[in-house]
Every structure is written in structure tokens, then in C-alpha cells.
Amino acid sequence: MDTFLGAGNTWCDYLGVIVIYTLLFVCIRAPWPTIELNWRVNFRVLAICWFIMMFTGNYLFYLLGVMSFLPWFNNLLHTSLWIGIVLTWLYHGVHKHSLIEQFILFAGYSFIVKMAESMMLGSWMKESFYFFHGRYAYLIAMSIVDGFYPLISIFVLRIAKKFVRGVVID
Secondary structure: OHHHHOOOOOHHHHHHHHHHHHHHHHHHHOOOOOOOHHHHHHHHHHHHHHHHHHHHHHHHHHHOOOOOOOOHHHHHHHHHHHHHHHHHHHHHHHOOOOHHHHHHHHHHHHHHHHHHHHHHHOOOOOOEEOOEEOOOHHHHHHHHHHOOHHHHHHHHHHHHHOOOOOOOOO
């Protein structure tokens, strides 16, 4: 059960994480209460692609020693709810903003979530990230990586446009 929930974690610990996701989703969703009709295919494509890429990628990067192990349920919630739904909703709202602003928003929100998951579940713990050391170095580095979500999403949508009907490129 330690690899599924994480050492010492219970289902109740995960309720706290879901509350954090929900609170941030409410904040992110407030200015954009619905997904525009012409953007719904984009939303589904990005949510599914990001979930698959990150769920498998998190484990592969753990095997390569780049990331700490994310318990399976934490990885599932993080990649499906947080990245797949909430960050995709954020991208829908800000995809026309400057890439710098998008980067800061994604890295900032991701830092909040990773910090919460670290405090509540003990995940996202690694002594260092390459040549960066310190208590928060790994959390900051992984949050910075998430800042590239908007840039990578542009490429994901361009590729998907060739295979999926209804993808819109602005």
C-alpha cells in the first residue's frame, strides 16, 4: 500500500489534496466559467495528452533518477485532476496572454500544489535537483518545469490538429 498511497498516507490525506485542487480550480475558473464552444476539442485533447504524458513521464523520470517516486494514487490525481483538468482550464483562459505571464502563472500555481502535496503526502521530496541544493530546490525546479506547459501545449495542439477534427489553433 505504500507505493499506492505513499508511506503513512491514508485516504483522508488525499481529501486534503483534493480540497486544495478544488480551491485553486475555483480561483482559476472564476474569470472563465465555461470553456468556449470552439475550444472544447482543444480542452479534451490537452487534458488527455497531458494526463498520459505526465502519468507515464513521472514514473519514467523516477526510473531515470530525475524525479522522486510519486505514489501511484498521488500520480493519478496529480496528472488527471491537477494537470489534466485544472491546468488545462487555466491554459484555456490565458493562452492568448504573453508566454512570460503564462510561464509565471503555471510555475506559481504548480509550486503551490507541489508544496501542498509535499506537506500533506510527503511527496515531491528529493535532496537536490542536479546542481541545485536545499529544502525547496526540487520543488522549485519541478514547478519551473511546469511553467513550460503553455509552450509545450502549442506543439501538442499543432500535432493534434493533423489527426483530430475540431482542434483550433489561434
